Amino acid sequence: MNTTNTQNLEKTSVAQNISRYILGLFLTTAGISHLTWSRTEFLAQVPPWIPVNADLVVLISGVVEIVLGLSLILLFKYRIQVGWIVAAFFVLVFPGNVAQLVEHRNAFGLNTELSRWLRLPLQPLLILVALWSTGAWHSWRKNKN
Structure with a gap:
């Protein structure tokens, strides 16, 4: 494979590519739902201690999810970088899931x-899916040695 200054474009398996496309579609759909039919549900996941308007957080995270989802699907050449960015995004939104649990907020059928x-x-x-499906984890492990 050709090597660029930013990454080694190694082949990814069919399973990895399918998983990357599915994750991309999932993120794109979730992002669109932030802006439309599930906007109220996503508000329940914004921790009240975030010093920004909760609706703005939902809107911005929706746009980010759309961009990330489309990037997973369309930017194959940069898939490793996109994989790390998507993984970081999932880490950043995790406190919303914890807040939903700790503050007993009901949303998306999560009412227990x-x-x-x-x-x-x-x-x-x-x-893990973001890192595996993009080859980001493999690339990191290979460059670590």
């Missing part, structure tokens, strides 16, 4: 302590 607890492990899973 158990359902809110069970949702928390999904965020690390999304981080």
Whole structure:
């Protein structure tokens, strides 16, 4: 494969590419829902201690999710960088999931302590999918040695 100054464009498997496309579609759809039909639901995930208007946070995070989702799908050449950025985004929004649990906020059908607890492990899973499907984790491990 060709090497650029920014990354080694190694091949990714069919499973990785399919997972990257699915994650991209998931993020794009979630972003659109931030701006439209699920806007109120996403407000329940904005921790009250965030010093910015909650609706603005929902709108900005929706736009970011759309950009990240489309980037996963369209920017194959930069997929490793996009993978790290998507993983970082998932880390940054995790406090919203914790706040929903701790503050007993109901949204997206998560209206019991158990359902809110069970949702928390999904965020690390999304981080792993972002890093694996883009080849970011493999690239980091390879360059580390």
